[in-house]
Amino acid sequence: MMHKKKYGTVLLIITFLSLLMACGNEIQHITPESLDDNVVTEPEKTVIEEQQDIIEENNRYSYLTGLPIAEEKRNKRPIAVMLSNIESGCPQYGIDKASIIYEAPIETRITRLMGIFEDWESIKKIGYIRSSRDYFVYSAMEYNAIYCHFGQATLYVGELLNSGRVDTISAAVAGINHPAQYAFHRTAERKAPHNVIASGSDILMDVEKFGYSLTYHENFKPKFTFIYDKDEDIYKNETEVNEIYPGGMSVNARNGYGKIQAYFEYKDGKYYRYQYGGPQIDEETGNQLCYDNVILQYCYGEVRDENDYLAFSCHGDNGYPVQVFTDGKMIEGTWSRFSDNDPAIYVDNKGENIKLTPGKTWICIIWMEYADDVILN
Numbered sequence: 001m002m003h004k005k006k007y008g009t010v011l012l013i014i015t016f017l018s019l020l021m022a023c024g025n026e027i028q029h030i031t032p033e034s035l036d037d038n039v040v041t042e043p044e045k046t047v048i049e050e051q052q053d054i055i056e057e058n059n060r061y062s063y064l065t066g067l068p069i070a071e072e073k074r075n076k077r078p079i080a081v082m083l084s085n086i087e088s089g090c091p092q093y094g095i096d097k098a099s100i101i102y103e104a105p106i107e108t109r110i111t112r113l114m115g116i117f118e119d120w121e122s123i124k125k126i127g128y129i130r131s132s133r134d135y136f137v138y139s140a141m142e143y144n145a146i147y148c149h150f151g152q153a154t155l156y157v158g159e160l161l162n163s164g165r166v167d168t169i170s171a172a173v174a175g176i177n178h179p180a181q182y183a184f185h186r187t188a189e190r191k192a193p194h195n196v197i198a199s200g201s202d203i204l205m206d207v208e209k210f211g212y213s214l215t216y217h218e219n220f221k222p223k224f225t226f227i228y229d230k231d232e233d234i235y236k237n238e239t240e241v242n243e244i245y246p247g248g249m250s251v252n253a254r255n256g257y258g259k260i261q262a263y264f265e266y267k268d269g270k271y272y273r274y275q276y277g278g279p280q281i282d283e284e285t286g287n288q289l290c291y292d293n294v295i296l297q298y299c300y301g302e303v304r305d306e307n308d309y310l311a312f313s314c315h316g317d318n319g320y321p322v323q324v325f326t327d328g329k330m331i332e333g334t335w336s337r338f339s340d341n342d343p344a345i346y347v348d349n350k351g352e353n354i355k356l357t358p359g360k361t362w363i364c365i366i367w368m369e370y371a372d373d374v375i376l377n
Helices: 002-022 024-029 037-058 134-141 154-161 200-210 368-373
Strands: 079-083 100-105 111-117 146-150 168-171 184-186 196-198 243-245 263-267 270-275 293-299 301-303 310-312 321-326 329-336 345-348 361-367
Touching: 079 134, 100 134, 111 134, 134 146, 134 154, 134 310, 134 361, 146 200, 168 200, 196 200, 293 368, 310 361, 361 368
Parallel strands: 079 146, 100 361, 146 168, 293 361
Antiparallel strands: 079 111, 100 111, 184 196, 243 263, 263 270, 293 321, 301 310, 321 329, 329 345
16 A cells, blocks of 8 residues: 555656656746646655655554564563662662663652563663562553562562462562562672562563563553654643752652652753762663653552551542653643553643653652652753
């Protein structure tokens, strides 16, 4: 079908050029006023539109980043890996390979991270892996990801992990249905508990042992829509924001982010991540972490018990706010999610899907109780 359109367009252009050549030297005397606008401009517009159609149909883009990717890699399920973010567990190793990072507060009122990795089988080392919290599991389910963790808050997440609703690679936990045999190892380079690592090849052995599918399930729904050339100016009139402090600037704040001094700075087309008084880096490369999009997703939260274990809403249509930062602009809207197998969808104040710049994304879960702590400059 596309070839027919392409060839038809080429024939039209050739015919048009032939008519011009037949006019001989008179071509140089032709002026815009002497031509029918419809005859000249319409074919040119059609060529551009059809070329765009051909490009979009013949290329495949990652569901996670919107970047070009081979078809066999595009349809392969990602892994979701829990990562320590306590200062003694930093810097993380291999974190820069994650397409998406989730960050949320935990009971010590710092944050924990979860990396969503695609094309993960060849990754040599990921670390440092920590325990599960149920709100991270629900986020992993948005991507049909295989969820990897070392330890858990059993009382609040054990039933979910054993429910069969999520494929898990679990360790250091009693009573789990699918204990990992190959995935996790401790390195002597760090002190426990911040020294657990994994590799893609070892995770794969456990995936195959448990018989998990390596490709997306039939009910998988992509979460993001992305900005491509024809949409590149859609947010030019939105508010410009160059600094994002998810928990403000007070180290005494109880929101999870303030205590670790987390913030993002937009420069050179990227959002650079800082925490604990300096740039956050990948231990493998030494490079500062940077992202194409940052999302603040505001959620209802509560304290579960005297140990300060937390809970955050992961579903619903409650009109909770979202702020999406892309290309130096802020787009405000709301988010909704209706089931475990549906992704949270971000829409602007007109009800239209908010589009991201192709590339990597960092998502911060913001406790609504502390929404006023957020600082944007």
